[in-house]
Amino acid sequence: MLTYYREYISRFLKAGVSGYLLKKTVGSDLIAALRAINRGELYLHSSITSEVVAGYLGKDRQTMVEDPYEKLTDREKQVLKLIAEGYTHKKMAELLNISVKTVIAHQTNISEKLDIHGRSGLLKFAIQRGIIKITQ
Template identity: 35%
Template sequence: MINIIIADDHKIMVDGLRNILEEDPEISISAVAYNGSEVLSILESSKPDIVLLDIDMPGMNGIDCAREILRSYPEIKIAILTMHQENSLIRKFIEMGVKGYMLKTIPSEELIMAVKLIYNGGEYFNSDVTRELLRPSQPSKVLLSIDPLVEQLTKREREIIRLICEGSSNTQIGERLFISPKTVDSHRTNIMKKLDLHNTAALVRFAFKNELMD
């Protein structure tokens, strides 16, 4: 019996997948998660053969989730099922070591076949995915889901973020912008609150992931 965890934040998608996959007597959906961290907490108690993972999910996305699974549970096979077909994204996942990458346009029989192939130690990459790899890669992170919270940031706040990312302290930023270091601290606090972050590392990371920084 092939045990699968489905991770996708769209209930319709999950229901559809469950119908398709459980039609096959060898396949069983052992759990469903609506974001990455939910997957990780499920894994603490229950180990599936395959995690069928979407990329766009609230909270922890598929990228971070996949990385964590690969590190903590290398025996669990990951198959990406997404609508994203961007070259750089595909490369990233395959190089990371996922066993499958499929577009959501995949026919159901093909999906079942892919699951069985992966379960038996193989890999499966959608033909659309392979064709995409032929195209010259354009490293635009644009398709990497940009957090909507970015829009809440003001111009000044973005400016502060950039300077923080360059490694400047509040005092240094204050000197460069001719404002008090205490003001910089206020901005910093406001930024943190808006983005729901709690330290500098998380902020810089957020900036890189959301193209505020390059």
């Protein structure tokens, strides 16, 4: 059952919460949580700690949803950002000091890894992920 909540808990932790308790938490656990948070520490209820650690260490991969963006190399992430910003292959090659063919190869790899084909799809992905921001 806790595996179901892994992403839910992960979102809270990434957002910067100081602790996570279950509804049934009472007494000494509640006091321990408040004291830990008051000291600036993170507090997780004991029944979810092993689940969170397993997720952090990458165990139980069948239940984890892999982020396709993390499959990209650093160079592919750079190329994706430049594509989303509207640069041509030639300009990207100049900026990254690589050949146009290499830029195209990176774009092909990005499309395959993300399963997104076409510049418009890559642009949409980049906006949704916050890789680029739209200013008005």
